[in-house]
Amino acid sequence: MTALAGTGPLTRLALRRDRIMLPVWVYLIVIMAASTVSSTKGLYPDTASRMRLASSTNGTPALVALYGRVYDPTSLGAVSMLKLNVFGAVAAAALSIVLVVRHTRADEESGRLELVGATAVGRRAPLTSALSVMLTTNVLIAVLCALALTTAGLPAAGSAAAGLAWGGVGLACGAITAVVAQLTSHARTATGYSFAVLGAFFLVRAFGDTSGEDGPRWLSWLSPIGWGQQFRPYAGNRWWVLLVMVVFAAVMTVVAYALVSRRDLGAGILPDREGPATASARLTGAIALWWRLQRGSLLGWAVAFAILGAALGGIASNVGSMADSKQAHDLIIKLGGEKGITDAFLATEMVFASIFAAAFGVQAVGLLRAEETGQRTEPVLATAVSRWRWAAGPVLIALLGSVGLLLLAGMVAGAVYAGQSGDSAQFGRLVGASLVQIPAAWVVIGIMVLGYGLVPRFTAAGWAVLVAFLLIGEMGPLLKLPHWVMDVSPFAHTPKLPGTAWSATPLVWTTALAAVLIGAGLWAFRRRDITS
């Protein structure tokens, strides 16, 4: 078939381009799976403790909405899967979306595909190679996760089901992305729409799972993430669900191919929207431009933080009954404060909010680099905009945006928790707890700015630093890392609020450190060459 000519070389090219990203991503998913199982084993060693966790989880709508239900309270596997089910499914789906867009629409938009398409490459070859890379990746995830879970001590059959569930969700979402990538002519829009679809799947499943016996539980069956959970690894292993996933992926693939043969190279099915012929009066300066470029992303983050806050506030009132094995109790106290388990839980989760806020900051500052390599920085710096002013935009958006996001999560969590517990003082406590997280997030932003100023090629290392801090914080106490290693992370110096006595000294120091990092980064940026 000439339409498929060249698929082999294209696939090899794709794999070569992904040779770092792919293994790292798959490795993280596998490691996360294995380490969650071993920590669950320690936390819920016997059937009784697992049953208590399962019943309190299934009785807490916020948790069911986030994670789904525990279908076999007695099984260690099913309890371990509580958080993992969604995590693995979303991780596999996100990777599949990124892969498919990257090797179809992104290449097409940049014109690389045109270059390739003029050689002996068939019309269907690019899509076929993108789909093969995506399929291979999901098979890899399924096999490696099944092996890792079995090695961690879980039954082999359930582990295979768990791995297949994740790979299946990834496959289904990757296939939908193949369709979406035909609709819009721009990679960014394709990625955005695909993630929006993934978000919708998550919400639909959450509605289905939280509805009562006579409610619309069937909604969960409209979502690939729901299928992943209805696979019920370690709790019945419903193998036939895999068939649903594969058939769905096959149908989507057929649709994608039909669209490919119907449209021109570079064109989308949906029309391009027009913009205004002149700029509005507000689009006047460098900062206004940055705001225009980032406001959409900030809005998305704000929605996520509001959901996070609502989930935290909703879970908080039930935490006490969840962690009643001695080990769980000990661990939460070790990780968190001394007063109540609820406070310890909230303090732990607030650190996550802080890490997410830092992730927003890293993304916002990272746009500086994207603009520079995209050659859009040069024309702006050739106008009367100073370098200082140009770099100030994303830095300000990162700093103020992270504050706004944390405040939002704190306020929503506080309002929900105060409402459920009837204790209005909780609102102020949680808002305060979210605000003390700010300096640590700012330090990460500072590291990012410094990296951009000094060695712009390594700007992306900001993400690596953030992940390292996350792992140090998460794994450090379990792995019994030495203190000085744990102290490297700025998140280790955040007061454990709510619930403990705290002093402002570490906050002042971390804020000062952030200021120094940002100042040094901007100074370096003013002195260096603009790369093009």
Add this chain to the structure above:
Amino acid sequence: MNEVISVSGLVKTFGRTRALDGLDLTVRPGEVHGFLGPNGAGKSTTIRVLLGLLRADSGEARLLGGDPWHDATALHRRLAYVPGDVTLWPNLSGGEVIDLLGRLRGGLDTARRDELVKRFELDPKKKGRAYSKGNRQKVALVAALASDAELLILDEPTSGLDPLMEEVFQECVREERGSGRTVLLSSHILSEVEALCDRVTIIRKGRTVETGTLAELRHLTRTSIRAELAGPPDGLADLPGVHDPEVQDHTFKCEVETAQLDGVLRRLTEIGVRGLTSQPPTLEELFLRHYQDDLRANGSGSGSGGAGAGKASDAKAGSR
């Protein structure tokens, strides 16, 4: 000193490549100055140094009487720049980009802007990602031409424009010169430079090899002559200053060094002239003469590609 741009002995290295190797460039007020050189000769690097985007390793560079690195922001109010490879913000419309760049520079003439949009037949409502290369170029051109800057720095501004738009561009540049603006036009479209420029600087591998008015440059080179003669063209080929002679019956073709024209013409009239055409050297010939070494070294006609010192970075090759 009242030169708009004066650069002398400029050196800029990127790692091991020496992109600029003692470059000189002088642009006088009110002139359209052609800046010529093949890909990788250092044109864009020079312009980036002049814009304060790169810091030179050594050498002098003055722009509008100021230091391009230290006084960047103040100087940029007085100039407008069109890059050779225009990328736009994907979600901003062309019209928004024109207004934004104008405002960032300190204001633009909206009437002029509207007129230019019409002349270049640009649809300002399209989003940046939807424009073709030529249309992106037009967006940057309109933004620069609609400004009231005293200096226009144009880096291969017509790459991707069709011949009609190229014509509009040339008209616009002539108007700018008429209103007293100075233009630095980097290009390798020689017909464009020939049509527009008062003076020309030719660079090669980061160095200036020739500079002057087109007339001055022509004087240094050869005129091609084709003569139909009354008798056999004896003794012509051996005259001083005659190059590449070709004889076909009574027809004689050659290139003559401009300074030696008298002797050749005298000999021609001695034999008897039946027909005579003479052509001044084109810029293309001027240009090619300076790069003949490169062409020979590469053994092909497209020798300019890999010969130079390399662009500021290879990111330009398309890693978007």
